[in-house]
Amino acid sequence: MSSLRVPKIDGNIVTLNYATLQQKLEMLPWNNLPNVNWPEEYPDKPIVNFQIAHSGESIFLHYVVDEDFVKAQYVRPNEAVWEDSCVEFFVSFDERKHYYNLEFNVLGTGLIGYGTEVKSERQRLRASLIETVQTVTSVVHTGGKKTWGIVLIIPVSVFTESSIARLDGVKAHANFYKCGDGLPKPHFISWSKIDYPTPNFHLPAFFGDVIFE
Incomplete structure (x- = not known):
């Protein structure tokens, strides 16, 4: 089972832009998404690296993605962002009984849900709460390859169903993903390996x- 420690950083931000945030996070360790969980049907493997930190009040999550195709269709909270070029962060604060799924496309459009793994027991958070997650993105196109990055600043107040005032010392369970169901080459890759017959x-x-x- 994969594991990581999330370092604590100063949460003050002078200017909310990609270059500033990238510099703020530059000393943090990088992690990658190594697992192509369904290689026979979905062998495509974009290069995806991420950094994660917290300030006590917020989670800072920075993804950098290299892929052949970038799709950005959805612009409203809780739309089908998983069909676009999309990165995701699922996290549980109660021993995997319930979890939040945070899904954001290359435009910074977000979807957040909460509940158990039973689909009928999950609910979407309201749009106004999702939009409290600040997002900054960047896209670079060189030599036929697209590289895009996104920084998510996730306030602890997003986790409305969990009694968490601050993140200091909190133990959780999580997975990090990259997908793109509507891309010419769909893919489903993860940080922690998934042993299941279908995506x-x-x-x-x-x-x-x-x-x-």
Whole structure:
């Protein structure tokens, strides 16, 4: 099972732009998404690296993606962003019984849900709450390859169903994903390996261990 420690950083931000945030996070370790969980049907593997930190009040999550195709169709909260070039962060604060799925496309459009892994027991958060997640993105096109990055600043107040005032010392379970169901080459890759016969990210049994320092 995968595991990582989330370092604590100063949460003050002078200017909310990609270059500033990239510099703020530059000393953090990089992690990657190594697992192509369904290689026979979906062998495509974009290069995806991420950094994660917290300030006590917020999670800072920075993804950088290299892929052949970039799709950005959805612009409203809770639309089908998983069909676009999309990165995702699923996290549970109660031993995998319930979890939040945070999904954001290359435009910074977000979808957030909460509940158990039973689909009928999940609900979407309201749009106004999703939009409290600040997003900054960048896209670079060189030599036929697209590189895009996104920084998510996720306030602890988003986790409305969990009694978390601050993240200091919190132990959680999580997984990190990249997908693109509507791309010419669909793919489903993850940080923590998923052992399941068909594509499905909603499997908290395969979440890794995460400790917020």
